[in-house]
């Protein structure tokens with residue numbers, strides 16, 4: 123019987139922020155503009171505010187993409203007069219998708235699961251844009267160690283909905299009791315596992331862990347990849363693995 127490890131992607135296996143930071147620097151510098159930590163922090167804050175407006179329906183996707191780079195242009199040194207914010211946005215998205223950054227120890231942990239836990243199958247479950255997720259996974263070599271990828275954009279449903287997990291399990295052909303969800307987010311990964319009645323590991327827990335464990339029905343917590351591997355090994359063993 124297979125054991126299915128369902129890994130969240132961002133801030134669990136890959137560092138989304140590090141990719142974003144790197145890609146923004148590459149694109150701005152390629153266009154003769156300055157770049158600093160401050161510019162990145164401003165970009166993040168502005169981006170977050172614009173996504174909220176987009177979700178409320180007050181601005182379009184194109185406006186969001188245009189305005190976030192108009193803001194960046196205002197903040198960085200260099201000649202921005204001839205630059206098209208939408209074109210820069212496209213370059214940024216493309217650059218980010220080929221610049222995946224692994225969380226420290228992520229690749230080793232995934233390899234250890236594949237080689238050390240019998241009948242293990244590793245899948246990635248992520249909310250987001252398919253090109254971005256797939257590209258970043260491939261650029262880190264992580265793709266060689268996983269059995270599949272479920273991106274909300276492809277599925278039309280997202281974590282934490284039960285429908286998302288039901289669809290993943292159906293496509294894998296896995297019974298729920300053979301699956302374990304590993305992720306850093308309470309509101310998408312842990313709540314999703316609870317909604318779908320799956321076993322869960324909260325990776326890199328923080329804050330009031332005790333109340334979170336109760337609220338989300340979390341089975342295990344792991345503060346490092348070593349601890350995670352230990353837990354997953356025991357979980358698999360309890361299900362007849364080695």
Ligand SMILES: [Mg+2]
Pocket residue numbers: 130131132133134305306307
């Ligand atoms: Mg995450």
